[in-house]
Structure formats: structure tokens, C-alpha cells
Amino acid sequence: MILNAAQLCKLLDGELVGDGEKKIHGPSQIDKGRPGTVTFLANPKYEDHAYTTKASVLLAGRSFVPREPLSLTLIKVDDVYAAMMFVVEKFSKNGIPEAGISDLAVTDPSCQLGTDISIGAFSFIENECSIGSRSIIYPQAYIGHGTSIGEDVIIYPGVKIYPNSQIGDRCIIHANAVIGCDGFGYRPNEEGHYVKINHVGIVIIEEDVEIGANTVIDRGTLAVTRIGKGSKIDNLVQIAHNVAIGDHTAIAAQAGIAGSSEIGDHVRIGGQAGIAGHIKIADRIEIQAQSGVHTGKFPEGTRLFGYPAINYLDYLKSYALFKQLPELIKRIEDLERQLATTKKLSE
């Protein structure tokens, strides 16, 4: 959506000062303003920026009187914060596809499609899928055979979903994420060659889950890889086969969970952290970035750090001394020298 300043002013019930024709397509911060955006001045200490910002329109309070000429259009409003929230909300819909199925998408008659859904060009929906009402499939997505997608789901461009996956209501899956591929499972034969284990399980993603761009979630071997409701997964994360993630758990970018591990509810996993396979992480555990967790023995709520991970404060204490090891070794050498002397003296 693109509005001009006069249209926006009317929506905000404001007072226009300057060019009403200026076009805007989104909001920006006053010190980082861009042409074509609307910014705001709520705190007088930022007033200097009003005279230098590259934004096209400025929202300010009714009583604001510029002490220098303004090059941008001014809209005076009663409540600057409320107006700005309105603006953010207004333009947040920009670029979102309208309802409708593109002539350039492939869908099969065997699919069950809800009302007001959008399927973009070059998307491919295999047989026996169901897609709930108001869900949006952007262009270039692939939805494998027998997959069910809930209501109000957003699937961004290039997402690939393997067969028989289940995606809950209100999930958001970002571009080029892959859901339901085969797990990394092989049996070595007598010669040490790997024989592939068929993966016939599925992925279940419960409602209100968000999954980042280029993240990968493997399907179960025989059973289910499950992401609990309300959990949020960042970009480039690896979730291996048979993993179960609890509810309202957050996993930051580039973290990885190895096969068959269970992660509790309200767990927080930092970026690039790794969780070994076949362990169980209790509820509300916090894992610092880059840590490697090799055991599930830590109680609920523990904060972990290190490689292998231990209690956060213990790791910091040991690491502080690790940095002092060159001094410690000198103290030990000193002790050895002194003791040798003392021994001679006392002989």
C-alpha cells in the first residue's frame, strides 16, 4: 500500500503542514529516515533530527512549532505514539498477497482448500493436501502429498514441505525452510558402507509456531518429529529426526538438536548451541549461545554454558582461571623453587 501525506493525515485525524502529495509506503526511525517513509517526533530531545532526516513525512504533537524550516511534510496529531502504532500496523500488510489461487500454481482436485486462501505462482500442492481458511502460500512453495496446513498459516516463498506433514493454525514458516526431509539414519554394513534407513514417520508442528528462513526439520523415522505449540525457531536451525520440542520454547539461529532428543517447555536455546542426541532437557532450562549440551541431568531452570555445558556461573569461574593459567603455572614453579630452598635450609 502507498498513501500520500494528505490521505494519511485524514486517517489520523491530524493537521497537515506542507506538501500533501508526498508518497509513503512505510515507517522509519527519525535518525535513519528514508525517502518514502513516515517518521515521528515524540521526545523533544530528538528535534534536531527533524531538520536532517531523509523521511518524507513527520508526525509530531499538536503543539509542535519547528524552530527551523522543515523540508518534509508535517502532520500534527493528538497522540504521537498512538499515531505511529497505527502507521506501523497499516503498512505491515504491504506486500502480503491477496486471497486467490494463481493460474500459475499447481493444485490437485484431491486437495481440500479452505476459504479466502492465497496460493502464489509456481507453487506446487501435491495430492491429498488440505489447507485451512485464510492461509497464505507465497510463490514457489512445495507442499508434499497428504500434508495438512491449518488456518491463518503463512508459508513464505521457497518453503519445501515433504509428504504427510502437519502444520498447525497460525504457524509462520519463513523462506526456503525445509520441513520433513529424511533424517540422517544409516546402518553400516560389513564393509562399512552406509545403508539408508527408510524414514516413514512425519513432522507435526503445533499451532502458533514460527520457523525461520533456511531452517530444516527432519521427519521421524517411524514416528513423529514434533514442535510444541507457541515455540519459536530462528533461521538456519537443525532439528533432527524424532526430536520432540515442548511448548513455548525458543531456539536461536544456527542451533542444532540431534536425533531423538526431547526439549521441555519454555526452554531457551542460544544461537549455535548444540544438543546431543537421545537426551531430555528439562523445562525452563536456558542454554547459552554456542554451548554443547551432552546430558539431560540438569534440573528445571538451570542456566548452562560451555563445551560440554555445565552450570553457567561455574563455567565463568573456571574460564576466568583458565585465562590466568600462565600466571598459575608461574606460581606453581615459584612454589617448587621455594620448597626446594626451604628443604635445603631445613636439612
Place this chain on the structure above:
Amino acid sequence: MILNAAQLCKLLDGELVGDGEKKIHGPSQIDKGRPGTVTFLANPKYEDHAYTTKASVLLAGRSFVPREPLSLTLIKVDDVYAAMMFVVEKFSKNGIPEAGISDLAVTDPSCQLGTDISIGAFSFIENECSIGSRSIIYPQAYIGHGTSIGEDVIIYPGVKIYPNSQIGDRCIIHANAVIGCDGFGYRPNEEGHYVKINHVGIVIIEEDVEIGANTVIDRGTLAVTRIGKGSKIDNLVQIAHNVAIGDHTAIAAQAGIAGSSEIGDHVRIGGQAGIAGHIKIADRIEIQAQSGVHTGKFPEGTRLFGYPAINYLDYLKSYALFKQLPELIKRIEDLERQLATTKKLSE
């Protein structure tokens, strides 16, 4: 493929008890049964689950007599395990495209295409490619100029292959993997600006290799990046330019191999591990997850751990003492105090 219970019963030469119309599209575990799936009861200790599972059909032995009413359809067979293996195999083909080239795919007349291949909608095959018989290219794949793909290969949706790559027979490449992109090679000029080094080498992937979703393999600078036969690479792995991976080597998710390194045969690399550039890893080395290997000096079969990686047991021993550093420092302080006292006494 979807079968009803009666059809499956006939295929298994079994005895049907209950509704023969129940539809099934795959297998599941009895304690994690899902509607539309068939599960099995081989070990009597799991019988309780038979009365609560959500699966639609249950396979059990000829002699099985339920002690409570069953809500699902029962099929009695001679050998429950054999029947279940048949079922897993049967449905593992579900969602696999049939042979044929989609009208919505682009292929060039200069390509050599084998028999019984499948090319999905919105896939793009550039000039001078060859694709061996029975290979499957799912929708939305890109196969660059001059690429050769062997027989019985599976290329999942969204895979992008840069020009002149060579993919061996029976390889499997999972969704959104990228093969053959330029390596990270620049020359800084006098001002410290990076000047791109052209990458005109190629990628050769030998037969029976499997490559995970969103994994990236760079092309060689002038020569070849090579993945040896039978090697298995998990999701989100980085293989840099000029790397050579041996045969039957396994690389877990999110591991990375820097430029020009050589990895031996039957090597096992854990998740998130990193291998420095320009080193050579001997055969059968095992690298623990998250380790950072900076040297190729370790002999065949060594197990490595740590950052930088050392012998596995050595790392564990040192790390055990790292955790005790706060106590060690106290012992050193204690020694210092005692020695001071002793010296005074002996003076």
C-alpha cells in the same frame, strides 16, 4: 498411495476383523498412532496401547484375542514383523512423482534424457545437461548448464545446481541444497578491497552419496570439489572450494569443511564440527560434535574432541580439571600460605 483395510488385508494374506473401508496412507508406532495409519502389536506387553491408539488399523498375530473391544480394524497375520516391513516398504513410495516430464518444466533440446525420468513442474534444466534413466527431478529444481546427472538419482524440490556439476548414480540431494556455487575466494587489493577470484572449477559427486537439505557445496577454483562414493552429508553442512571428501565418510548437520582440505575414507564428523582449510584428515578419524580441527597430524582412527581438537580422552581429562580450577587455585593459595609459615619456622 491410499489403501483401505480390506485391500491391505488381501495383500498381507491376513484375516480381517472390523471395518474394511478404513483408509490408510502410512505406518505408525502403536503408542503414537495417527488416524489414517496402520500400526502393529508384536510384543504382548504393549497390548494396552491397542485400546487407546489413534491408528486406524492394527496388525497382530493369528492367535491374538483382544480382551477389550477394539475401536480400530484388526488384521491378523502369520508374521507381524514381516507384515510391518511390507507395509513400511509399500507406503515409502507415497508422494514420489511418476515418470514423465511436466509441461510446466523447461528443458532444452540439447539435453540428453534417459528413459523413465521424471521432471517436475517449474524445474529448469539448462543447455547441454544429461540426466540418466529413472532419475527423479522434483518441482522447482535448477540444473545449470552442462551438468550431468547419473541414473536413479533423486533431486528434491528447490535444489540448485550450478553449471558443469557431475552427480553420480543413485545420489539423493535433499530440498534447497546448493551444489557448485562460487567459493569464498578474493584477493585484497592495495586498499584492502576484495577482488573476486573467478571460480571455473566444478563439483563431482560420486555414486551413492546423500546430501541433506540446505547444505552447500562450493565448486573448485580451477579444479574439482569432490565427494567420494557412498559418503553421507547431513543438513546445513558447508563444503568449501577444492575440498576432497573420501569414500563412505559421514558428516553430521551444520559441520563445515574449509577450503582445500582433504578428508579420508570412513571418517565420521559430528554436528557443528569445523575443519580448518588446507589440512588432511586421515581415514577413520572420528571428530566429536562442535570440535575444531586445526591440524592433520592425527593418525588413522583417532577420536578427536575440543577446540582446537585433541585426543578425545585427553580433552575429557583436561576438561574435568578445568571444572576443578576454582578448587585448584585454593590448593595453590593454601600451599603458598603454608610455605610462608614453614619458611618462617625454619628461619
Place this chain on the structure above:
Amino acid sequence: MILNAAQLCKLLDGELVGDGEKKIHGPSQIDKGRPGTVTFLANPKYEDHAYTTKASVLLAGRSFVPREPLSLTLIKVDDVYAAMMFVVEKFSKNGIPEAGISDLAVTDPSCQLGTDISIGAFSFIENECSIGSRSIIYPQAYIGHGTSIGEDVIIYPGVKIYPNSQIGDRCIIHANAVIGCDGFGYRPNEEGHYVKINHVGIVIIEEDVEIGANTVIDRGTLAVTRIGKGSKIDNLVQIAHNVAIGDHTAIAAQAGIAGSSEIGDHVRIGGQAGIAGHIKIADRIEIQAQSGVHTGKFPEGTRLFGYPAINYLDYLKSYALFKQLPELIKRIEDLERQLATTKKLSE
């Protein structure tokens, strides 16, 4: 492009010896020659390879006289290195799309398109985008609403760009990279459920930036995620929301920068390294692979290593002693024993 030996010989103003019909599509190294390629012999010590290489054509000096029969075609030239550079350059254009907009691409009349651009099949360009002259959009790319792309840009297959992104002149974005997706930002409510924070900021990528395959760059929350001019980013890298990367900075594969951090100019970040959020990294800092940088306190040009990262040499010194901890503990035990004896003696 494919040339035969006679055509190449003419372009190089050389002397042809052997079959002029041999077809070539690229260069290779003499010890790793491939059929269909041209290789070169400049240093006599590699002459043996000339009789065994699988390349189809050999470039050598005017005075070269083979001491054995050659199976490949020979082209004699004045300056072998200059000829080889010409060949590398010549074939580096292979597989690059010609100018033109595919009938199978979707573009909107509201887009501003420069001259001599290429847009490949199954690419989707949303409303209000602009694409500069001579830029190449490969097949299967998605360019979101309001995005501006400079001149001479290359967007490889499967790249997904979210709305309102800005891509500078001469940028290269490799396959399946994702630009401008929502950052990982939530507010927990009273029950510990995550409420999504709308991301209405943008991504600005300045000129001459290269971005690797499957890399992800999040959009700003309200403002901008910025990549400075001339910076180079490898594959599978994570750049979080509101990050600012300086000019001529290099970031190796699988590294991650957490939200709102600022990275200086000419910084070098090793593979799998992690930078914490909300810190500022000074110019010309060098971060070793897999390091975790938690503070911005290090001065310009510092070399960092470790987890958390400290000065490179300090880390090496401490780590050398970490490996000796099992011996150190023995020395401490020895001191304790000796001191006990000494004390007894002096009593």
C-alpha cells in the same frame, strides 16, 4: 559456450597440432584434467602429466616438443599464462543467461526495469520493484514488493528477497539466500507465551557485496539491517535484525551475528564464529573460526580466539596449559606431599 580446438587456436593466435574438432567448454588443471576441457603446461616439471591428463586440449609454449606421442590436441602459444587467463575469462561466462525476460516469469507493470536485464523462468517480481540495467535474475527467484536492485547485479536461482529491500550495484547473491525476513523478536506475555514483534524495517545492501548460498539476513525491526560496501559474506551465515556491517568486511561460512550488533570496516570473521547481540566490533579485528565474541572492548586490529573470545595468543597460551592440566595437578599434589614432609622435618 563451446569451442572446438581450431576456433580456440585462432582466438589465441596459436599453432594447432592435432585434431581441431575436439570440443571444449572450460579450463582444468593438468593433473586433474577432464574431457571437454583445455589445460596448460607452463612449468616443464609437470610435463609428465601431459601424457596422462584426460583434458582434450593442451596449451604450451612455442618451443615445446613432446618427447612422447600426445593423445590430446596441442596449441602452441607465445605466452602460456596469458593464454590461460584468456581461456578462464572466456569460459567464465558459460551458463550465464542472456538478456531478456522469460515468458514464464511474472513481473508487474508497476516495476521499473533497466536495459539489457535478464529475468529467468519461474521468477516472481512483485509490485513497485526496480531493477537496474544489465542485472541478471536467474530462474525461481522471488523479489518482494518495493525492492530496488541496482545495476549489474546477479541474483542466482532460488534467492528470496522480502519487501522493500535495497540491493546495491554489482552485488552478487548466491542460490537460495534469503534477504529481509522477520527478525527473531518476541515479547513474552504473563504466561510466558511469545507475542510476535512486527518487523517493518528493511535491509540495505550496499554496492559490491557478495552473499553466499543459503545465507540469511533479517530485516530491521523499525530501522535498517545494513551491509557495507565491498563486504563479502560466505554461505550459511546468519545476520540478525538491526545489525550493521561495515565496509570491506569478510564473514566466513556458518558464522552468525546476533541482533543489533555493529561490525566495523575491514573486519575478518572466521567460519562458525558467533558475535553476541548489542555489541560493537572495532575496525580490522580478526576473529578466529568458531570463536564466541561477547564484548566489544577489544581495540582495532585485535586478533581474537576462544569461547568467550580473548586475545589470540593469550588463548593459545592458556589452552597449551589446559592440555597440561593432568600434569599440573600432579605437580600440585607433589608439592603438597613435599610440604607436609618438610613441615614435619622443621617441627
